[in-house]
Amino acid sequence: MNLKYLIFIIILITGITLAEETKQKAVLVTGASSGIGLKVTEYLIKSGFYVYAGARKEEDLKRLDAMKNTTSVRLDVTVQSDIDAAVKFVQSQNRGLFGIVNNAGVGVFGKMSEVPDKDILWIHDVNVMGPHRVNRAFIPLLKESMGRTTIIGSISGYVTSAESGAYSMSKFAVEAYTESLADDLRETGIHVGIVDPGAYKSKIRAKVTMFNLTGSYDLNQELTEEQKKVLNAAKERNNKLKEPDEVAEAVIHLMTSDKPKLRYMVAPTIGAAEVTMKTTLGRVVQLNADQQFEYTRDELVAFLDELLKENSSEL
Template sequence: MHHLRLGLLALALSTLGALGLNATSAPQDREAEAAVTDDEESSRPAVLVTGASSGIGRRTTEVLAANGFFVYAGARKDADLAELNALENVQGIRLDVTDPEQIAAAVATVEAGGRGLFGLINNAGVAVVAPLIEVTDADLEFQFDVNVKGPVRVTRAFADLLIASGGRMATTGSISGFLAWEFGGPYTMSKHAIESFSDTLAAELAPFGVAVGVVDPGNYRSQIGVSMRERLQARGYATEGSRYAEQMEARLSGPGDRDQYDEPDDVAAAFLAFLTDEAPRRRTIVTPNRAEAEMTLRAAIARVAEIASGPQEVFGEDEVLEMVKAALDGAR
């Protein structure tokens, strides 16, 4: 089956552009297309963005607010809420996605606003980087409490409003939902779960006219590494007691602010496209360069090849290639 693997790679890599797996995958001209006039301000459809204080969430909030939406922007800190409230067409909401009381209060705030809710962007997320045989239960629970249980809690709480509007819900995934890397187990496991969450929810909400999607970014500028590094250094994963002390020290000593990466403009544009396109994409991978897109696609294709070349040998190479072609046609 070696030729099958090579054939699949060649076919899929030749269609990177068609799948949107590159640095220009997200639309860049949405601001001109979706602009509204001043007399339409009161009728702007409402969207809730969680984790809106920085990075992807903040940029998505700004882009949506500038393109016809009223944004309820979730954040946890007073200073962040004040900054969000200063933005036009934005209302900050105190929202910790691990706190059921704050989620319920957010629902009450949106209901009181009288705009309903057309869109929900589950963006809040954290990163735990630690060896799987050493990560504590507390850190693993923290990872899943925010990244997996958070979207479930928030979506469940706002489901009635989304169904009433026939709206749309998208979650920030990651190319790590397809990849696996050393010490990234807790984080990549949570992002793999988001892929399943999105596909399952899409099937369950389709009868109610609610579209569900996931935007999977590559490496963009954010603050997620700052809090991650502080938390994990305090846990002692890089101490002499760890089997991986040297490797973890190198991992945690790097820059936490991710300033070396591009601003997440393409990611925000992908969320805008999901909310405004007539036929929104179920899954959009957005990367700052072709290398990250190719790495992600190769990981997905490798799994297909492993399934197809299993001991049962149920399908021949031509059959598998036809399946791939049909899937590409469907994605287009």
């Protein structure tokens, strides 16, 4: 074969491959090392996205790098210099950035009246300030792509209990954050939404149990026989839960649909859905009761009909 012709063919093939690659939309997932973040990463890859997978530990970064169409990014969402480096890295890859899945999160559980300040500050640093820092840093890239950003919230952003207050505080906060940011960015073409799962299989329960037993979230610690039993019971409870496929499907809808939603509740059981809906409506009932402009039942139902109509025309 003529050398010039061969070079031409090579350039053509390389060009086509590069063009194919640049067509892939890129999404950053924080906390991609396990649980929901890992599942979302797998679903994004299957759906044709290129994933920047945020993780903190060397072994996780390597494992994520070995996945197809994935590049790991060292990213602790409480460390601004990690976030700044991630922005520079993503910019250097020349793919732009279409989406962000703010998934990284931690849990703190214990009697609300006794939770130490430092634990409440820590959970907000990760679960609330984390998404705020990451979104703020990447918004210029999302503006260029008219992309999408989401947070993995929780039905604990609607329902709480005596022992889940610290976690709920952080998840209630990201509900307000999401609504405000969606409003703020409406004119930019960036879509902002939140995915609110119930209980799905992940490492979060083992980590929270470890934290309660030892004061550290690290799963690789020496435990007494008694402590091991407590941790194993938490792992067993976790093993009975569903894999978070439904959560990942909601993220894919948010990233791909022509009409992405503001909120996606992903309840693993009808019971979880019912508690969330009733608690939320219960708040409306409490808010309305015994106040100067109290609405009647019929007026409330009329509001509900109006909102249902608005919502269905938006979908």
